Amino acid sequence: MSFFDNIWPGITQSSHWPIEGSLDELNHRLDEFDGIVVAIGNNQVRAERLLELEARGAKLATLIHPSAQISRYATLGPGTVVFANVVINVDATLGKGVIINTGATVDHDCRLDDFVHISPGANLAGNVSVGTHSWVGIGAVVRQGTVIGSDVTVGACAAVVSDIPPGSCVVGVPARPRARG
Numbered sequence: 609m610s611f612f613d614n615i616w617p618g619i620t621q622s623s624h625w626p627i628e629g630s631l632d633e634l635n636h637r638l639d640e641f642d643g644i645v646v647a648i649g650n651n652q653v654r655a656e657r658l659l660e661l662e663a664r665g666a667k668l669a670t671l672i673h674p675s676a677q678i679s680r681y682a683t684l685g686p687g688t689v690v691f692a693n694v695v696i697n698v699d700a701t702l703g704k705g706v707i708i709n710t711g712a713t714v715d716h717d718c719r720l721d722d723f724v725h726i727s728p729g730a731n732l733a734g735n736v737s738v739g740t741h742s743w744v745g746i747g748a749v750v751r752q753g754t755v756i757g758s759d760v761t762v763g764a765c766a767a768v769v770s771d772i773p774p775g776s777c778v779v780g781v782p783a784r785p786r787a788r789g
């Protein structure tokens with residue numbers, strides 16, 4: 609496994625692994641790798657980087673932790689990363705560059721568009737839709753059949769019980785648009 613980051617050469621180590629160079633360096637070495645994922649939590653930034661790499665011919669990998677339980681009838685897009693103890697149920701469809709973080713559950717027939725991030729411990733009930741670039745915060749729960757638009761932020765521990773329009777940020781139980789100061 610190799611890491612590339614634009615913080616190089618200022619920082620040359622990411623946790624236990626060496627950073628081998630900047631993204632420019634990676635762009636020159638794309639042929640060396642069987643698959644690439646973009647490990648950036650911010651959905652917009654991850655989308656930009658991943659689409660850029662794909663346009664340059666990078667092969668996108670799908671990373672799945674061995675402890676994740678994924679239905680054989682679920683579909684995962686390229687560049688998607690599934691963390692430990694995730695459950696993804698039957699007929700769920702995930703787009704490109706999605707992150708399903710530690711211990712989250714995505715139930716039957718859910719549809720997650722490209723570059724969605726479901727944070728640790730969040731639970732999506734059956735038949736939930738989540739639009740492009742949306743972020744569901746840690747420990748949030750989403751009622752079955754709910755439609756969450758694109759570019760939405762669902763705050764930590766929120767309970768989403770009705771559809772959320774694109775571009776909003778909702779928090780609380782039940783989830784409501786966050787008051788702006």
Ligand SMILES: CC(C)(COP(=O)(O)OP(=O)(O)OC[C@H]1O[C@@H](n2cnc3c(N)ncnc32)[C@H](O)[C@@H]1OP(=O)(O)O)[C@@H](O)C(=O)NCCC(=O)NCCS
Nearest residue numbers: 709727728744745746761762763764765766777779780786
């Ligand atoms: C919703 C969220 C994005 C807002 O972030 P922010 O814009 O920086 O908001 P602030 O921390 O400045 O808080 C603004 C107000 O909203 C409230 N608030 C923030 N997040 C809240 C939440 N999840 N639930 C309820 N209220 C929340 C704060 O208490 C504060 O209220 P106040 O103005 O009455 O003091 C963020 O708090 C959040 O929940 N992020 C998810 C984090 C997460 O999932 N991390 C896992 C990453 S893998």
